Amino acid sequence: MSGKALDKVTDKTVGGDKLKLVLCWHMHQPEYRDLAAGEFILPWTYLHVIKDYVDMAAHLEAVPEAKAVINFAPILLEQIEEYARQVGAYFHDQTPLTDALLASLVATTAPDDAETVLKLIKDCLRANRERQINRYPAFKKLADMADWLDQHYEALMYVNTQFVNDILVWYHLAWMGETVKLSDSRVRHLIAKGSGYSLHDRLELLEIIGELLANVVCRYNVLAKKGQVELSVTPYAHPIMPLLLDLNSAHEAMPDAPLPELRRYPGGEARVLWQLEKGVQTFKRFFGFQPKGCWPSEGSICGQTLKILSDFGFEWAASGGSVLHNSLNQPENSHPVTPHHPFKLDKTDIACFFRDDGLSDLIGFEYSKWHADDAVADLIHHLEHIAVNAAGDKVVSIIMDGENAWEYFPENGYHFLSSLYQRLSVHPMIELTTFSACLQDKTAIKPLSRLVAGSWVYGSFSTWIGDADKNRAWDMLGDVKSEFDKAILGCYLTDQQIREAELQLAICEGSDWFWWFGDYNPGEAVSNFEKQYRLNLANLYRLLGKQPPAYLALSFTQGSGAPAMGGAMRPGVEL
Numbered sequence: 001m002s003g004k005a006l007d008k009v010t011d012k013t014v015g016g017d018k019l020k021l022v023l024c025w026h027m028h029q030p031e032y033r034d035l036a037a038g039e040f041i042l043p044w045t046y047l048h049v050i051k052d053y054v055d056m057a058a059h060l061e062a063v064p065e066a067k068a069v070i071n072f073a074p075i076l077l078e079q080i081e082e083y084a085r086q087v088g089a090y091f092h093d094q095t096p097l098t099d100a101l102l103a104s105l106v107a108t109t110a111p112d113d114a115e116t117v118l119k120l121i122k123d124c125l126r127a128n129r130e131r132q133i134n135r136y137p138a139f140k141k142l143a144d145m146a147d148w149l150d151q152h153y154e155a156l157m158y159v160n161t162q163f164v165n166d167i168l169v170w171y172h173l174a175w176m177g178e179t180v181k182l183s184d185s186r187v188r189h190l191i192a193k194g195s196g197y198s199l200h201d202r203l204e205l206l207e208i209i210g211e212l213l214a215n216v217v218c219r220y221n222v223l224a225k226k227g228q229v230e231l232s233v234t235p236y237a238h239p240i241m242p243l244l245l246d247l248n249s250a251h252e253a254m255p256d257a258p259l260p261e262l263r264r265y266p267g268g269e270a271r272v273l274w275q276l277e278k279g280v281q282t283f284k285r286f287f288g289f290q291p292k293g294c295w296p297s298e299g300s301i302c303g304q305t306l307k308i309l310s311d312f313g314f315e316w317a318a319s320g321g322s323v324l325h326n327s328l329n330q331p332e333n334s335h336p337v338t339p340h341h342p343f344k345l346d347k348t349d350i351a352c353f354f355r356d357d358g359l360s361d362l363i364g365f366e367y368s369k370w371h372a373d374d375a376v377a378d379l380i381h382h383l384e385h386i387a388v389n390a391a392g393d394k395v396v397s398i399i400m401d402g403e404n405a406w407e408y409f410p411e412n413g414y415h416f417l418s419s420l421y422q423r424l425s426v427h428p429m430i431e432l433t434t435f436s437a438c439l440q441d442k443t444a445i446k447p448l449s450r451l452v453a454g455s456w457v458y459g460s461f462s463t464w465i466g467d468a469d470k471n472r473a474w475d476m477l478g479d480v481k482s483e484f485d486k487a488i489l490g491c492y493l494t495d496q497q498i499r500e501a502e503l504q505l506a507i508c509e510g511s512d513w514f515w516w517f518g519d520y521n522p523g524e525a526v527s528n529f530e531k532q533y534r535l536n537l538a539n540l541y542r543l544l545g546k547q548p549p550a551y552l553a554l555s556f557t558q559g560s561g562a563p564a565m566g567g568a569m570r571p572g573v574e575l
Helices: 003-015 044-062 074-093 100-105 114-123 129-133 137-151 153-158 161-174 178-183 185-193 199-225 241-245 247-252 268-287 303-312 321-328 357-369 372-389 410-425 435-440 468-490 495-508 511-516 523-543
Strands: 019-027 068-072 229-233 316-319 343-345 351-354 395-401 430-433 446-448
Touching (some): 019 044, 019 372, 019 435, 044 074, 044 199, 044 410, 068 074, 074 199, 074 268, 100 114, 100 161, 100 199, 114 137, 114 153, 129 137, 137 153, 137 161, 161 185, 161 199, 178 185, 178 410, 185 199, 199 229, 199 268, 229 268, 229 435, 241 247, 241 303, 268 495, 303 343, 321 351, 351 395, 351 435, 357 372, 357 395, 357 410, 372 410, 468 495, 468 511, 468 523
Parallel strands (some): 019 068, 019 395, 019 430, 068 229, 316 351
16 A cells, blocks of 8 residues: 555544445355255255355354354255254164265265266266365376266276275365364375275264264354354245346346246245245244344345335345446436445335445455465455545445355465455454444445345346246246145145145245256256256145146256356356
8 A cells, every 4th residue: 555545544543434344155055955855956055064164164263353244044054954963863873864975975885887876976076176176186086087987988887886985085075174174183084095985984074074064053153142243144945035026126127138928926925025934933943033134135135125124124134236336327316425335225224235246256256366365465455445535434245155156266265264354353444344233333324215126146137037948937936836826725735735835835936946047057057956946846736736737847948058157156247
């Protein structure tokens, strides 16, 4: 910084006028279980627990002066609980695990048919090749052999049990959090061993995974009780609330977007209230208190959404910077000097914070390519610039997924996150804080006369509606919701059946299925998510006592794209 800027910093520090910075990490995975069969279809929940959720807790634990907001999707909390229960039951009385990959890790025999072996081997390559696989020469060697086997199907008959066991162990070691690798001697021993893993080794690895699953939620609860983190919530199964309320809200940011044949989602407001009530109930069961804040799924808001959240008792919500940008361009709204404030929409009592898309996207898409110290210095430089050049009380909101970025960083972002918390916690002009603390400190709230509906992704709903395949998925959801409504009106379901159907419907309403539909996404991801979406819909029809329509047996979307970061993340501003 220049001498003049540094003088300004000193003046502000003496006066106590620090820049408020909120780091909000959103922890979310969709429901990966087939609720009818009780089986986990995809392993991403437990893999992100052992890699990301434990690391994110550990970084905060290591710097007690640091603060952050941690947002949990309730459907994620329930899955973590179920995984922990299953691993505990496995060790207690050998109850089978219902996640195929986790069960394979401790299987006493390897599959004997080539197709199953090839699938298992390929499943063990679903990791960042540069950061997770190639980092370990022993794993890289196995991965190279697996690539060769994929091209030489006839050679699979020569694959022995040890190869399968070793690649399974290495896959889970590669997904292990960096803080675990540094602190757990058992993990360090398994990494050093490199090959020839025994059943004892694999059971020990499952034991470690079980410990991480059993303790991770408690660790965040402890951080919250210490006042180091604010815990907040998302509607239960992560739905896009504005679209449930009014599909036409998509036109506010995308006037020309084609919409589904479905004119409106039937009973949308009741479903939004159900998702919120179920989400808060689940949150309270895990953490024991009512959350003050809500990160609406994907930061998706509209005027009615904020009114509902306000009436529901939430004190704050948050969304994307592009939503604020679109809104401030409306003639009804005045233009503040800076967007770094909470805002309050007319006729609501809820403060809304808006993501700094530029700074958030630097972390999500750029800093993984930088040396950690340089990346943190660059981020702090941007924050200092905001503090010096923007007048008045300021809040910068950096809001990101808590899991998807780190696999692109060296060592799962360990050096970046360690340096980030350490340097920010002692910075003379930056105050790490939380959204609720900002409101308690009477941070100035700016008025907003009109809000343009949108999400944190591009300020629109284009990720979930407006594409032919996404629109088709909405029509399919509308079909099953109509059958659901008929069943409720017909009064032929028992109370238990209604509860099961409501839960299954909530899963179908989740945002993640729509996120992946469309040919610009990777083929494997699109296939996995559209299969599970069709399964979810079919399960709901059966719960209603109806035969699923024939179209649910047919794939309706395929992917062939190669988006940045595999498509699991998107920048806040369309490039």
